[in-house]
Amino acid sequence: MDKISVCIVEDEPELLKLFSQIIESSPDLSCYLAVDNCENALKNMADFCPDVVLMDINLPGMNGIEGTRKVKSLCPNCDIIMLTIQEENDYVFDSLCAGASGYLLKDSSPNKILQAIIEVKSGGSPMSPSIARKVIKSFHPAINNPLSDRELEVLKKLTQGQNYNTIANSLFISGNTVKAHIKNIYRKLEVNSRASAVEKAIHKRLI
Amino acid sequence: MDKISVCIVEDEPELLKLFSQIIESSPDLSCYLAVDNCENALKNMADFCPDVVLMDINLPGMNGIEGTRKVKSLCPNCDIIMLTIQEENDYVFDSLCAGASGYLLKDSSPNKILQAIIEVKSGGSPMSPSIARKVIKSFHPAINNPLSDRELEVLKKLTQGQNYNTIANSLFISGNTVKAHIKNIYRKLEVNSRASAVEKAIHKRLI
DNA sequence: TGTTAAATACCCCAAATGGGTAATTAGCTA
DNA sequence: TAGCTAATTACCCATTTGGGGTATTTAACA
Secondary structure, eight states: OOOEEEEEEOSSHHHHHHHHHHHHTSTTEEEEEEESSHHHHHHHHTTOOOSEEEEOSSOSSSOHHHHHHHHHHHOTTOEEEEEESOOSHHHHHHHHHHTOSEEEETTOOHHHHHHHHHHHHTTOOOBOHHHHHHHHHTTSOOSSOOOOHHHHHHHHHHHTTOOHHHHHHHHTSOHHHHHHHHHHHHHHHTOOSHHHHHHHHHHTTOO | OOOEEEEEEOSSHHHHHHHHHHHHTSTTEEEEEEESSHHHHHHHHTTOOOSEEEEOSSOSSSOHHHHHHHHHHHOTTOEEEEEESOOSHHHHHHHHHHTOSEEEETTOOHHHHHHHHHHHHTTOOOBOHHHHHHHHHTTSOOSSOOOOHHHHHHHHHHHTTOOHHHHHHHHTSOHHHHHHHHHHHHHHHTOOSHHHHHHHHHHTTOO
């Protein structure tokens, strides 16, 4: 089997050098490209798609999240591992939504980085433990759910696009009562339309 | 520091025995409870909350997903690791939504299982590689997005609860045009209301 | 015991929504 | 070149929605 070809995008020269040395130290990996910005990486990738990209986030010019989006549209089969000090939620989730398949913090050991590259190519998604927990937590139910059980029932049906009367019939209550519940839901979620109620309910994991 | 107390819920006697032996073989862990159904686990947990629960999914009586929900409401600080052969998407995501913090397949090595218990207590979320990929994939953008760029713009504003005219003003087009776009969005997403459009857009990762 | 929240039900009304039809322009493809 | 789709605009009309009220019953709670 061929070596796994890796591209590194990292603007700190020492780190770029360190990472490429780590890659080249493995008999299974080959550092195909080591650049300090996304623009150069993309230019080279038009001709050849590497197997894996290690991507920093804070970069001069295009940032690593936008870069990830662009790499994925250019090379859909390329697996991207974020390798960054950024561990704020926004960075993590924006990266994943842009198409990243892994997320390592820069304090990861050389061995972890090598393992991660192998793992991502074997169909896994290597993440630093704290990142994995953030991701998993995003599925956990809301801790401060202000809605009553009945309101939650109504909210679920709202989400399915049902109107006052359909909801009323399925819950065996009057349309006016449904309306009253929806008013209370809006007040508690601080919204004033079905669309934003659904959006908020999903993102707060209420349903 | 005290040993990490572990509870195992597993209905196959050989596996239950094997897992408890693995736990007891570690100087840092203690198998506090080993039972073959959730009902018994919950009965015991009313008095004492273990640090970690290893939870099977296929169980006689209450299944492991419902069990996870119940354990979390009884012991919010307890970390639950699913340990199961089930790797269908529904099982994975339902487990996480029920409150699980890790998900291992039963073919994991004893060493992986021990590592996972330590890791989950250190604030990580241990997952088998294929499970991690499923989770990460759920954040990736839709591959078959049927909407045009303009329709996506409108959809985003729909999601924010904006009405025809507000959307029209922010896009510098007429309200009638917005309406036409929304009609096309509804047709393509096969929905007929803002609420279900928002629901579908979020779950298909269109926005 | 008084208070509060939840669930139920009703009223009115202005505004927003969804469905139908139709036309023009521009760009892309077979 | 003919045909298709996307984007834009416009109109009509019935239904739905959201905001403003008010009121009763029940259960929980301090």
